[in-house]
Amino acid sequence: MDEAGRGALFGPVVAAAVILERGRDVSLYRDSKTLSEAQRERLFETLQADGHAWAAAEVSAEEIDRTNILRASLRAMALAVSRLPVPPQFVLIDGPVPPELPFPLEAVVHGDALSASIAAASIAAKVRRDGLMRSLDKVYPGYGLAKHKGYGTESHLEALRRLGPTPLHRRSFKGVEGVF
Numbered sequence: 001m002d003e004a005g006r007g008a009l010f011g012p013v014v015a016a017a018v019i020l021e022r023g024r025d026v027s028l029y030r031d032s033k034t035l036s037e038a039q040r041e042r043l044f045e046t047l048q049a050d051g052h053a054w055a056a057a058e059v060s061a062e063e064i065d066r067t068n069i070l071r072a073s074l075r076a077m078a079l080a081v082s083r084l085p086v087p088p089q090f091v092l093i094d095g096p097v098p099p100e101l102p103f104p105l106e107a108v109v110h111g112d113a114l115s116a117s118i119a120a121a122s123i124a125a126k127v128r129r130d131g132l133m134r135s136l137d138k139v140y141p142g143y144g145l146a147k148h149k150g151y152g153t154e155s156h157l158e159a160l161r162r163l164g165p166t167p168l169h170r171r172s173f174k175g176v177e178g179v180f
Helices: 037-049 061-067 069-082 116-139 154-163
Strands: 002-004 013-019 053-059 091-094 105-108
Touching: 002 069, 002 091, 002 116, 013 069, 013 116, 037 116, 053 069, 053 116, 061 069, 091 116
Parallel strands: 091 105
Antiparallel strands: 002 013, 013 053
């Protein structure tokens, strides 16, 4: 499992869980942050075409503000695992803190660079969240969400100062707090 959008100022955090099918080439899966958007999209298509089991879940900006980003990320991860079409035998999680799950698990720091299944989950989570940001860019024009995906770029911070926060901005995050 892995998540995407943890440090963003806008929108949900998205987690994905992936079970890689035995006998398939998984050597192309690597940390989504090292891939271009086009490479991630192609690998996500390959992931689906090769029959790997996967699921995603998101937790809203409102819940992130109410609980904190760590709890929201862990909840998204637990939801993603619960949505898998088959139960996992063992769960690898990117990061130092795992969610509570009814499966054996291991938290792996920098796991997206060390495990093909975590890397595949990082790709699935990022592709899912990026697609959501492109859709929300049409709902909230002027913020540049399709470009920066809700992260705290200078152009996003300028749009926040000019337009104010939307209902999907994380009001507890630095850069958003105090703008409204």
